[in-house]
Amino acid sequence: MRGRGRTAFIISFLAPAVLFYAAFVLWPLVQAFQFSTFRWRGLSARMTPVGGDNYRQLWEDQAFATALKNNLLLLAEAGVVIIALALMVAHVVRGQGPVQKFLRSIYLFPQVVSMVVVAVMWQFIFNPQGLFNAGLRALGLDALTRTWLGESAWALPSVAVAFVWYAVGFYIMLFAAGLEGIPQEVNEAAELDGSKGWHRFCHITWHLLWSVKRVAVTYLVINVMNTFALVYLMTRGGPDRRSEVMLTYLYEQAFVNSNFGYATALAVGNFVVVMGLSLLILFLFRRNPVEARA
C-alpha cells in the first residue's frame, strides 16, 4: 500500500499493540531468563546472583524429577487413550452429514467449558461417595470402589481420565478432518484390491493420516506439559506428590514458598522440556512416508 503519510500511519497503527506486547509479554519473558540466575526468596528486594545454581539444584531436585515423570506418565496414559478413542470415534462420525456434524460439535463441549469446571466436576465424580463409586456399587462391584484421588496409585490415572474427557473432542474433529482429506480414489483403489477393515486401516489409512498425527502429537505434548488447573484443583499434586506435575510444583515454589528465583528456573526447565519434545516430534515425523514412496 502506498500514499502520503505512510510511515506515520504504520507507526501509529502498530504502536498500541507493540507497546502492550513489549511491556507485558516480551519484557517479562526476558526477565524470566534473567531471574532464573538469582537466588531470591520472599518479597524482599534482595536478589543474589548465583549463576547456574538454580539449574544445578533443579537437576538434583527429586520433587522436580517426580513432577516431570508424572507429566510424561500423563502424556503416555492420556495420549494413547485419546488418540485411539479419537480415531475410532472419528471413523464413525466423519463426513458432512448433519448428524455427524452435530455429534462432533457435542464432543467439543468439554473443551469450551473452563478447566476449573472440568476439575471440580471430576473431583466430585471421583469423590469416595461420588458418581463413579456409586455406579460401581449399583453394579455390585463394591470391591472396586476406591478413594480415587486419595490413593497414590490411582490419583494420576484419575486425573488422566478427566484429561481425556476434556481433550478428546478436539482430536476427534482433527482426525475426522484428516479422514475426510483422504482422496476418494485411494479408498476406491483399496476397495478394488480387496483391502478393507483392519487391513486397510493399518496399511493405508494410518499412513495417510501422517500430517494430522503430527499435529495431534504436538498439541498433546504442549497441552499435557502445561497442565496446571486440572491437577491443582483435583489433587493439589497429592497424595505425597504422586500426581504432582511441573506447573503445580512451580506454583508451589513461587506463590507458596516465595522462591521466585528457583520457580523461574523451573519455568525455564518446563519450557526446555516442551521445546525438546517438540523438536523430537519434528524429527520423528520428518518425512511424510506417503510422499517418500511416491
Place this chain on the structure above:
Amino acid sequence: MKRFLSAAFLLAFTLSVLLPLLWALMSSVKPGSEILGQPWALPSVLRFDNYGRAWGEAGIGRAFLNSLMVTVGTLIVLLPIGAMAAYVLAKYAFRGAKALLATFLGGMMFPHFLVIVPLFLLMRDLRMLDTVYGLIIVYIAYSLSFTVFVLVGFFVNLPDELAEAAMLDGCGHATTFWKVMLPLARPGLIVVGIFDAIGLWNEYGLALVLLPSEANQTLPVGIARLTMTQQYQSDWGALFAGLVIVMLPVLVVYSFFREKIHETMLAGAVKG
C-alpha cells in the same frame, strides 16, 4: 452386526461425554446432601434456590460481574488495536514487518507460566496487582498473538484494489482502514472475538495469581475458592449451581457459532 456395534459404541461414547455435564446440571437443583448421598438419583425436590445462594452468599454473582467486566473490557481494547496491527502487517511492506509478525506469533508458543513470576512482580511494582484493570491489561497483551494471527489471515485475503480505490477517492490510510477495510473484516473480528471471549471467560492461571483478593475474583477463581470453603459448609447445591453459571454462557455462545469455531480451530491445525 457391524453397524449395530458401531452405533452402540457411538451411543456409549456420546453418553459418557454428556453424562458429567448433565450430572452437574441435575446436581445444581438438588438438595445439597443428595449430591454425594445419592449421586445417581433424581432430585427429591427441585431446589432452584441453590442458584440464589450461589449468586448471593457464595459470591458467584460478584465474580460473574467481574468476569463480564474483564472479558468485555479486554475485547474493547484488544479488537481495535489487534486489527490495526494486523492490517498494517498484512497490507504494508516495510523493513522488519516479517520479524515483527513472527514476534507476535511467537507469543502463542510459550505457556503463561514461563513468565508468571516476572509478570507477578511487574504488576506488583506497577501497583496493578489485585486490580481488575491490571488483569485486563495483561489479558490484552496475552491475547494479541492469537488475535493478530487470525486477523492477518483475514486482511491478507481482502483485495488491495478496494483500499487503493478508497485512497484515490481521497481517503487517508487511517480513514481507508476504518471506513472500508475494517467493515469488510467483520466476520474475522466476530470469530476472533468469540474465541478470545471464551478463553478469557474461562482463564484461571493468570487470574489466580494476579487477583488475590476475594472481591476482585473472576468466575473460575471464585468457583475454585468455593470448592475449598464449602468443604466446611458443604453447601454443594450452591457450588453446582455456580458451575452451571460458569459454563452455561459459554455453551450457549459456542452452540450459536459452532461452525465458525470449528473452522478456526482446524485452520491452524490441518494445513500440516
